[in-house]
Amino acid sequence: MNAATSVVRGACHHDCPDTCAWEVTVRDGVAVNLRGDPRQPFTDGQLCPKVNPFLDRVYHPDRLLRPLRRVGPKGEGRFEPVDWDAAITEIADRIGTAVAQHGGETVLPYSLDGTQGLVQKGVLADRFFAALGATQLNRHICGVTAWHGAADVLGVPLGADPTEIASARTIVLWGTNTLLTNRHLWPYVEQAHGNGASVIVVDPVSTMTAQRSDWHVQPRPGTDVALVLGIIGVLDRDGLIDEERVRAAASGWPELRAEARALSLDSAASITGLAEADIISLAHRISHQQPAVLRALIGMEHREHGQDIHRAVAALAVVSGSEYMRSTQVYFDTAFADIVPPPGPQRTVNMSALGAALTDATLQPPVTVLVNYGCNPAAITPDQNRVLAGLERDDLFTVVIEQFMTDTARYADIVLPTTTQIEHLDLMNAWGHLYVSLNLPAIEPLGECLPNTEIFRRLASALTLDASGLADSDEQMVRDLLASGHPWLDGITYERLQRDGWARLAVPAGWSALTDREVPLAPASPPGSGTETDAGDLESAPAGRPAPPSGQDAGSGAVARSRSLGPLRLGPIRYRPAAESADGDANLAERYPLALMSLKQHQRFLNSHYGGFEHHLPDPPHPRLDISAADAEARGITGGDRVRVYNGRGELFTNAVISDRLQPGLVTMPFGWWAGDADARTVNVLTNAAVGGDDPDVGSAGFHDTLVEVELAPDERQTANGPSS
Numbered sequence: 001m002n003a004a005t006s007v008v009r010g011a012c013h014h015d016c017p018d019t020c021a022w023e024v025t026v027r028d029g030v031a032v033n034l035r036g037d038p039r040q041p042f043t044d045g046q047l048c049p050k051v052n053p054f055l056d057r058v059y060h061p062d063r064l065l066r067p068l069r070r071v072g073p074k075g076e077g078r079f080e081p082v083d084w085d086a087a088i089t090e091i092a093d094r095i096g097t098a099v100a101q102h103g104g105e106t107v108l109p110y111s112l113d114g115t116q117g118l119v120q121k122g123v124l125a126d127r128f129f130a131a132l133g134a135t136q137l138n139r140h141i142c143g144v145t146a147w148h149g150a151a152d153v154l155g156v157p158l159g160a161d162p163t164e165i166a167s168a169r170t171i172v173l174w175g176t177n178t179l180l181t182n183r184h185l186w187p188y189v190e191q192a193h194g195n196g197a198s199v200i201v202v203d204p205v206s207t208m209t210a211q212r213s214d215w216h217v218q219p220r221p222g223t224d225v226a227l228v229l230g231i232i233g234v235l236d237r238d239g240l241i242d243e244e245r246v247r248a249a250a251s252g253w254p255e256l257r258a259e260a261r262a263l264s265l266d267s268a269a270s271i272t273g274l275a276e277a278d279i280i281s282l283a284h285r286i287s288h289q290q291p292a293v294l295r296a297l298i299g300m301e302h303r304e305h306g307q308d309i310h311r312a313v314a315a316l317a318v319v320s321g322s323e324y325m326r327s328t329q330v331y332f333d334t335a336f337a338d339i340v341p342p343p344g345p346q347r348t349v350n351m352s353a354l355g356a357a358l359t360d361a362t363l364q365p366p367v368t369v370l371v372n373y374g375c376n377p378a379a380i381t382p383d384q385n386r387v388l389a390g391l392e393r394d395d396l397f398t399v400v401i402e403q404f405m406t407d408t409a410r411y412a413d414i415v416l417p418t419t420t421q422i423e424h425l426d427l428m429n430a431w432g433h434l435y436v437s438l439n440l441p442a443i444e445p446l447g448e449c450l451p452n453t454e455i456f457r458r459l460a461s462a463l464t465l466d467a468s469g470l471a472d473s474d475e476q477m478v479r480d481l482l483a484s485g486h487p488w489l490d491g492i493t494y495e496r497l498q499r500d501g502w503a504r505l506a507v508p509a510g511w512s513a514l515t516d517r518e519v520p521l522a523p524a525s526p527p528g529s530g531t532e533t534d535a536g537d538l539e540s541a542p543a544g545r546p547a548p549p550s551g552q553d554a555g556s557g558a559v560a561r562s563r564s565l566g567p568l569r570l571g572p573i574r575y576r577p578a579a580e581s582a583d584g585d586a587n588l589a590e591r592y593p594l595a596l597m598s599l600k601q602h603q604r605f606l607n608s609h610y611g612g613f614e615h616h617l618p619d620p621p622h623p624r625l626d627i628s629a630a631d632a633e634a635r636g637i638t639g640g641d642r643v644r645v646y647n648g649r650g651e652l653f654t655n656a657v658i659s660d661r662l663q664p665g666l667v668t669m670p671f672g673w674w675a676g677d678a679d680a681r682t683v684n685v686l687t688n689a690a691v692g693g694d695d696p697d698v699g700s701a702g703f704h705d706t707l708v709e710v711e712l713a714p715d716e717r718q719t720a721n722g723p724s725s
């Protein structure tokens with residue numbers, strides 16, 4: 001290597017459980033190579049088909065490199081360049097005027113995990129919106145429902161370290177498409193398989209993971225609670241439950257057992273569409289081939305009763321004596337210092353209900369300023385027509401901080417160009433493993449791009465906001481996050497991460513919240529801070545939620561503290577069909593008899609990140625509707641036909657593919673496509689924004705509880721039937 005070549009360590013920013021550690025080779029200031037870090041055990045030198053060509057994204061000719069001001073109608077995408085000072089001044093003026101007129105809540109931040117980097121995703125922006133008194137966004141589109149389902153049973157939503165799946169004898173991938181969405185876990189699954197473990201997938205769809213499994217259990221969508229009750233019923237009937245252990249470990253076992261006994265095996269079979277023999281066999285395999293692991297992730301939370309499903313799977317782990325695995329995010333939330341302001345008194349808006357928040361004429365104060373960063377709501381939020389109607393409002397001032405002219409950015413008044421992961425500093429947590437990484441900037445920001453943090457620093461200064469931490473540097477925030485003093489961060493310093501790139505949290509091997517009902521807490525005063533902190537309060541719920549009931553502090557002071565989690569919680573649980581499902585509202589199900597699931601399906605997509613990039617599109621390069629042969633035939637549809645997919649919320653046109661992967665009554669479409677120039681409509685034009693669960697603030701959207709009807713598109717009908725006149 002010549003003197004101008006260097007290798008810079010970092011980690012992938014994507015909303016993906018794997019958070020790969022990477023190395024960027026830089027020559028004369030230009031990134032020329034990117035590869036997975038071969039030393040990081042989970043990454044093991046491999047990135048993925050989405051991110052292998054990431055440098056093409058960084059240097060893509062369509063990168064936004066200058067601030068832009070809209071000159072055409074909203075949505076059309078016509079902009080003129082403007083300089084940074086003018087853009088910041090205009091935004092500050094518009095925010096200042098709106099807040100003076102309506103109060104701070106008229107401002108709505110809208111962001112998600114476009115980057116998972118803790119600093120670029122949150123901290124400074126959170127402080128900025130708190131100082132402004134803005135409406136608080138409940139970021140509940142992903143993970144929070146599953147969080148609550150797991151917490152209902154475990155007291156905390158901490159599953160075991162996923163890498164321990166390697167030593168299981170039975171692996172149940174329950175509603176998770178590991179090979180596609182969590183590919184770096186697959187080698188651990190294969191290791192177990194090589195040692196004789198059986199791999200079972202429970203999924204209504206025959207995914208690529210299901211096809212690689214030993215056994216694909218294919219229930220009707222959304223019926224998993226009935227499946228779990230059926231399994232528990234079989235375990236109970238056959239004397240396979242260690243009642244003494246369950247009673248000692250958990251409360252609510254008699255109530256759960258009563259529910260399982262009340263649902264006959266016959267009913268469980270008819271609700272789930274599975275054979276009784278399959279439910280029996282699944283129960284026996286889990287029971288006889290221990291250690292068993294039940295691995296859930298996110299997808300099945302996207303249902304009206306997604307929390308019940310996640311709760312049921314966790315409860316089954318307790319009853320059957322299996323290990324339970326899910327997102328590892330909470331380990332990091334527990335370990336890192338909490339350096340953002342606590343939730344304020346301002347109103348909250350659930351992000352799934354963006355369409356309603358922007359179009360509800362009775363909302364007081366109205367949302368008149370939308371600041372969007374790290375999220376592409378025009379493509380990813382359910383009930384797209386309503387979202388777009390909101391974004392079209394002339395009296396809404398919209399700022400979009402983006403890398404590309406996304407479907408959302410086209411509706412902005414001002415677009416601010418932002419850096420990619422190799423252009424800024426960040427601290428990365430993970431939700432699929434226990435490694436923390438430091439992402440060092442490898443190259444200078446392209447064009448006039450600025451990191452999110454710098455944009456919010458400038459806006460805070462222009463608005464002369466008075467709150468602490470609004471001028472903190474990115475490095476300061478990283479250091480502060482690491483300074484909790486929590487034992488899981490023992491020995492993990494900024495300098496060590498700068499040297500090595502990553503470190504495993506110091507969670508003892510084999511630690512599990514199912515069995516170790518004692519979780520360490522950060523000391524009341526972290527070393528060197530001199531101030532009280534809530535660092536590492538594992539009981540605090542995500543964004544703006546009241547804490548679930550907690551156990552007892554076992555100690556306090558600057559020495560070791562821990563929290564006893566008390567007994568596991570079982571209790572009654574019952575299958576409830578979603579309103580928008582075949583078993584739900586009969587009128588709706590008659591008009592729209594097909595359940596639509598809009599899946600993460602493409603190996604080269606990561607949510608909406610790559611849907612607008614030619615070389616990431618599949619062949620043929622269009623979204624498709626998969627439909628079973630029976631449903632297609634009943635509608636006169638053959639493979640390749642252009643079809644209209646519709647319901648009461650919207651319609652779209654696409655090509656049908658006859659699929660033997662689907663049960664009749666179920667159709668699927670891939671998620672993550674952009675609408676582009678033509679017509680900003682994607683699968684989310686159809687999806688259900690109803691927020692599930694018993695608490696509208698908790699739930700994710702019922703994306704997968706969407707009913708539709710499908711027919712031949714009018715032009716195809718003409719071809720099929722001959723000209724009609």
Ligand SMILES: Nc1nc2c(c(=O)[nH]1)N[C@H]1C(S)=C(S)[C@@H](COP(=O)(O)OP(=O)(O)OC[C@H]3O[C@@H](n4cnc5c(=O)[nH]c(N)nc54)[C@H](O)[C@@H]3O)O[C@H]1N2
Nearest residue numbers: 112113114115142373374375376380401598607608609671
């Ligand atoms: N129909 C349907 N809809 C879904 C889902 C589904 O399965 N089906 N899944 C849901 C789920 S689970 C999720 S998580 C969401 C994902 O929704 P999003 O979080 O919106 O998805 P992404 O496409 O990952 O990221 C959005 C944008 O972040 C931008 N970005 C990346 N890095 C940065 C940065 O450093 N700064 C800024 N300002 N921007 C950045 C990218 O350019 C990208 O346009 O979608 C949800 N919507």
Ligand SMILES: Nc1nc2c(c(=O)[nH]1)N[C@H]1C(S)=C(S)[C@@H](COP(=O)(O)OP(=O)(O)OC[C@H]3O[C@@H](n4cnc5c(=O)[nH]c(N)nc54)[C@H](O)[C@@H]3O)O[C@H]1N2
Nearest residue numbers: 175176177181202205221222297298299300600605606607
């Ligand atoms: N390639 C790729 N990887 C990704 C993403 C991506 O867009 N592309 N997105 C990332 C994000 S944001 C997330 S949240 C994760 C999600 O990771 P996963 O949770 O693994 O993925 P999903 O596809 O959302 O859902 C998993 C499976 O749940 C099934 N499912 C849906 N409803 C039910 C149900 O009622 N019961 C059962 N048993 N199964 C059900 C679906 O058919 C699907 O196959 O993936 C991440 N990784």
Ligand code: SF4
Nearest residue numbers: 012016019020048051
């Ligand atoms: S998207 Fe996921 S698998 Fe791909 S490089 Fe990033 S973290 Fe790794």
Ligand SMILES: [Mo]
Nearest residue numbers: 015142143298
């Ligand atoms: Mo997600």
